[in-house]
Amino acid sequence: MPLNRYKLEWKVGYTSDPSILPDKWVNASVPGAVQLDWASAEGWPHFWQDGDVGRYAWMEKVYWVYETTLPRLEELDGKRLFFVSGGVDYRFLVRVGDRTVHGQEGMFRRVELDLTDVAKGGETLEVVVFPIPDSGLGEGRIEASHSVKPAVSYGWDFHPRLVPTGIWRETFLELRSAQHIKELEFDYVVEDDFSVVKLDISVELSCLASGVFEWSLVDSEGEVVDGETVNLDQQSIVDGACEVHDPDLWWPRGYGDQSMYFLAVSLHGENGELLDTKRRRIGFRSCRLVMNEGAWEESPEMPKSRSVAAMTLEVNGKRIFVKGSNWVAPDVFPGVVGEDAYRPLLEKAASCHFNLLRCWGGSAVGKPSFFEQCDRLGLMVWQDFPLACNCYSESPEFLDTLGQEAAAIVKQLKGHPCVVIWCGGNELFNSWSGMTDQSKAIRLLNKKCYELDPDTPFLPTSPIMGVGHGGYLFRDQLGKECFEVFQTARNSAYVEFGIPGPASVEKLRSLIPEDQLFPPRSEGVWRQRHGFGAWECDEGSWLCMDTVERYFGRPESIEELVVWGQLMQAEGLKGLYEEARRQKPYCSMAINWCFNEPWPAAANNSIISWPCEPKPALRAVRQSCRPTLASARVKRFSWKAGDLFEAELWMLHDGPNSVKGDRVEAYLRFGDDESFVLGWYFDALEEGENRVGPVLRFRVPEIEEQTFKLILRVEGRPDWNSEYDFCFLARAN
Numbered sequence: 245m246p247l248n249r250y251k252l253e254w255k256v257g258y259t260s261d262p263s264i265l266p267d268k269w270v271n272a273s274v275p276g277a278v279q280l281d282w283a284s285a286e287g288w289p290h291f292w293q294d295g296d297v298g299r300y301a302w303m304e305k306v307y308w309v310y311e312t313t314l315p316r317l318e319e320l321d322g323k324r325l326f327f328v329s330g331g332v333d334y335r336f337l338v339r340v341g342d343r344t345v346h347g348q349e350g351m352f353r354r355v356e357l358d359l360t361d362v363a364k365g366g367e368t369l370e371v372v373v374f375p376i377p378d379s380g381l382g383e384g385r386i387e388a389s390h391s392v393k394p395a396v397s398y399g400w401d402f403h404p405r406l407v408p409t410g411i412w413r414e415t416f417l418e419l420r421s422a423q424h425i426k427e428l429e430f431d432y433v434v435e436d437d438f439s440v441v442k443l444d445i446s447v448e449l450s451c452l453a454s455g456v457f458e459w460s461l462v463d464s465e466g467e468v469v470d471g472e473t474v475n476l477d478q479q480s481i482v483d484g485a486c487e488v489h490d491p492d493l494w495w496p497r498g499y500g501d502q503s504m505y506f507l508a509v510s511l512h513g514e515n516g517e518l519l520d521t522k523r524r525r526i527g528f529r530s531c532r533l534v535m536n537e538g539a540w541e542e543s544p545e546m547p548k549s550r551s552v553a554a555m556t557l558e559v560n561g562k563r564i565f566v567k568g569s570n571w572v573a574p575d576v577f578p579g580v581v582g583e584d585a586y587r588p589l590l591e592k593a594a595s596c597h598f599n600l601l602r603c604w605g606g607s608a609v610g611k612p613s614f615f616e617q618c619d620r621l622g623l624m625v626w627q628d629f630p631l632a633c634n635c636y637s638e639s640p641e642f643l644d645t646l647g648q649e650a651a652a653i654v655k656q657l658k659g660h661p662c663v664v665i666w667c668g669g670n671e672l673f674n675s676w677s678g679m680t681d682q683s684k685a686i687r688l689l690n691k692k693c694y695e696l697d698p699d700t701p702f703l704p705t706s707p708i709m710g711v712g713h714g715g716y717l718f719r720d721q722l723g724k725e726c727f728e729v730f731q732t733a734r735n736s737a738y739v740e741f742g743i744p745g746p747a748s749v750e751k752l753r754s755l756i757p758e759d760q761l762f763p764p765r766s767e768g769v770w771r772q773r774h775g776f777g778a779w780e781c782d783e784g785s786w787l788c789m790d791t792v793e794r795y796f797g798r799p800e801s802i803e804e805l806v807v808w809g810q811l812m813q814a815e816g817l818k819g820l821y822e823e824a825r826r827q828k829p830y831c832s833m834a835i836n837w838c839f840n841e842p843w844p845a846a847a848n849n850s851i852i853s854w855p856c857e858p859k860p861a862l863r864a865v866r867q868s869c870r871p872t873l874a875s876a877r878v879k880r881f882s883w884k885a886g887d888l889f890e891a892e893l894w895m896l897h898d899g900p901n902s903v904k905g906d907r908v909e910a911y912l913r914f915g916d917d918e919s920f921v922l923g924w925y926f927d928a929l930e931e932g933e934n935r936v937g938p939v940l941r942f943r944v945p946e947i948e949e950q951t952f953k954l955i956l957r958v959e960g961r962p963d964w965n966s967e968y969d970f971c972f973l974a975r976a977n
Contacts, residue, residue, distance in 0.1 A: 248418055251416055252274070252312040253313075254271075255269040255272055255311050256269065256272035256282075256410070257270065258303070258307065260307070261307070274411045276577070277412065277579045279291075280580065282303065297405065303409070304376045305375050305376075308410060310373070310410070310411060311369070312369050313366060317419075324358055325417060326359065326419075329355040329413060331355075332348070332411050332413075333411075334376065335348070335350075335373070335374040336372060339372060340363045341363075351392075351393070351608070351649075376393065390639070392649045394606055395630075396572070401778040401779045401786070402572070403572075408578065413611065423449065423455070423513065424449070425448075425520045428447050428522050430526065431444050434560070438493065439489065440491070441491045442487055443526075444483070444485050445507070446482075447482040449481070449511065453478070453479065453480065454514050455512050455513045456474070457473075458512070463492065464503060470486035488505075492528075494622075494661035495559065496599045498622070500900075502622045503527065505526045505528070506524070506525055507523070508522075508523045509523075529661045531558065531560075533701040534554050536556045536737075537830055538830045539710070552711075552736050553711065555710065557665070562900065564599065566737070567835075568599060568833075568836075569836050569851070570601075570836065571607075572604050572606070572841065576842045581610075586614045590617050594622070596866045597866065600623065600625070601624070601839065602625075602667075602706075605629060605631050605632045607630070615662060619661055624663075627657065628668070631670070633672075636683070651696060654693060654696040655696060658697040665701050668690070668703065668704045672686070673708065706739050711735060712738045713739065715742075717791070718816050719791050726743060727879060736830065737835075738834050738835065742836055742849030743813045743849065744786035745809055745812070745814070746775075748859070749803055751853055751857065752802060754844070756846065762802040762805070764787055770787070770846055774845045774847060775846040775847050778848065786849065792805065792812070795808070815968065817868070821868040822877075825868075826877065828934065837849050867966060872897045872961075873964050873965075874893070874956035875966060876956060877891065877892040878970070886943065889970075891939070892937070893910065893939070897929040897932065899932070901931060902929060905927040906958050907926075910954065912942055913954075914949070919942075921942050950972055
């Protein structure tokens with residue numbers, strides 16, 4: 245922690261009346277959550293170990309009071325004492341002694357309070373957190389419909405009902421000079437030919453100041469690109485501007501370097517002494533959403549109607565096929581998440597050849613280190629505002645809070661080049677939400693984004709017209725396999741789709757008592773861990789035992805159940821990613837649901853188990869998202885003896901460069917017997933070009949095994965090879 249910052253020691257307790265102090269106090273960890281502090285003091289097992297989240301329910305209905313003692317800073321030496329908090333969840337007051345000095349609703353706005361003239365050394369400072377928001381309209385996510393509180397905490401098909409509250413971002417005391425830098429903002433425009441970046445800088449000082457203000461823009465090599473020294477004459481606003489010629493642009497991974505600059509500003513007193521300094525990383529890039537190829541011709545007849553929305557992402561003038569995943573909070577309690585939790589997950593996302601993560605609107609917005617790492621890794625971010633699956637209030641009070649929270653989010657994140665899309669929230673235009681683009685919340689969010697970050701695209705919600713959400717099952721309620729569903733679909737983007745899969749045997753044994761482990765039961769701990777009844781559309785979700793049994797028969801052990809369930813998730817996702825890629829250029833995005841999970845689940849659609857344990861699906865997705873690969877379009881998963889197996893061969897390529905043609909050889913492996921079936925020479929592929937080839941046909945023999953393989957090998961390019969597993973049915977189902 246910097247020398248001018250003071251770490252605070254906190255205790256916390258609860259009360260039914262905020263004017264009355266708690267009877268009992270416990271030590272508090274900040275950042276964190278009151279639930280974790282209380283559970284630790286009571287000696288409860290961690291909530292993810294015993295799964296008894298019901299014991300936390302009472303904590304939602306009381307006031308929680310954090311208390312700390314201000315240090316005795318006898319000699320401030322002309323400095324000012326500030327209380328700084330990155331965020332408190334959700335509605336709260338700040339009190340010094342018996343005086344209320346601040347009140348706020350909203351967890352994303354930073355708090356900076358000058359305590360110099362209102363506090364004394366040794367006084368108590370209290371943060372009083374109100375009961376969690378409740379619309380009074382029912383139970384579940386609808387409780388969040390009148391607040392900007394992330395709705396996932398009220399219970400979801402992958403998240404237990406456990407609603408965090410408390411100080412969730414870094415919080416400390418800070419000594420500042422009376423004259424200091426209050427706010428640093430910048431905006432830039434990349435010229436159409438990408439040869440020049442025009443940068444504007446605006447700095448707000450704490451008061452009318454005299455002295456010297458300096459700023460400089462430094463490239464990644466440490467060379468000063470431009471800068472200025474300004475002699476201040478009783479002013480509180482300082483503006484600067486420069487042009488960067490032949491800039492090093494920031495590119496998404498796979499398309500170029502993640503070049504960054506540094507903007508350094510400093511304030512000096514009249515005698516030359518350094519009063520304050522700030523340093524920000526900047527990455528220059530342009531981005532916009534443009535119409536998908538063929539989208540304008542969707543409805544050529546009269547009368548004309550609304551066209552599908554623009555969903556092709558263009559970065560620095562280059563159209564990018566988006567391959568990615570939906571990111572959710574890595575923990576039920578976002579306050580405990582930091583760089584150490586983000587890093588391994590994001591590195592795994594990068595290893596999958598992903599270039600974008602959609603930060604889903606049901607969860608809390610990530611902390612600064614999340615976006616810093618995405619900048620570094622070249623992972624673009626589609627950021628939803630924290631609204632999901634509700635018809636949100638249009639009351640003046642809600643809209644005022646939403647506007648302030650949205651402005652804070654945009655200001656905090658817009659300097660990160662990775663943030664390439666703003667979105668109003670998740671599934672707000674669906675029948676279960678009932679909002680439209682005329683809803684005031686959507687109009688307000690669009691307004692805020694346009695005012696604060698006009699050159700970054702804004703979507704009102706997802707999905708919108710032409711964009712697909714779903715499906716989420718290997719086999720749907722109509723009996724259609726995921727392969728058929730996608731191969732007969734036509735969407736400009738697939739931004740949520742998933743196949744459920746169980747956690748590993750080791751993970752399941754750590755969660756479920758041995759006497760309940762196998763066979764799985766539809767009640768008790770299996771249901772609690774999302775194995776059954778997690779999704780209202782399917783009682784068998786997310787273990788989907790009936791689907792496993794349909795293809796492989798009744799499992800005889802937990803090991804067998806996991807093998808088959810994970811195989812189906814891997815092969816299903818492999819097929820869906822590759823099918824979305826085959827449908828470009830009309831289709832421009834393939835983003836599965838979902839990447840990670842907030843607590844250890846028995847089964848769900850995630851491809852990584854909590855906290856960072858890959859399922860086999862991660863390896864399958866990595867195969868299907870390689871820039872170049874041999875691919876097979878196969879209509880179904882299961883086959884029986886005598887069936888005519890058919891596979892249409894493709895070469896998929898979405899890299900920024902052309903690749904030379906070569907020969908693909910297709911083999912089928914039944915047990916230990918591998919047979920050559922087909923060879924195909926394909927011509928060179930230009931940048932972003934796919935190529936369709938011949939159809940492989942082979943009569944399926946009688947075999948003893950329950951699976952067989954299709955293997956595609958490219959001469960001289962083993963990194964383009966692909967394998968697919970299929971189910972062999974000994975009997976017709």
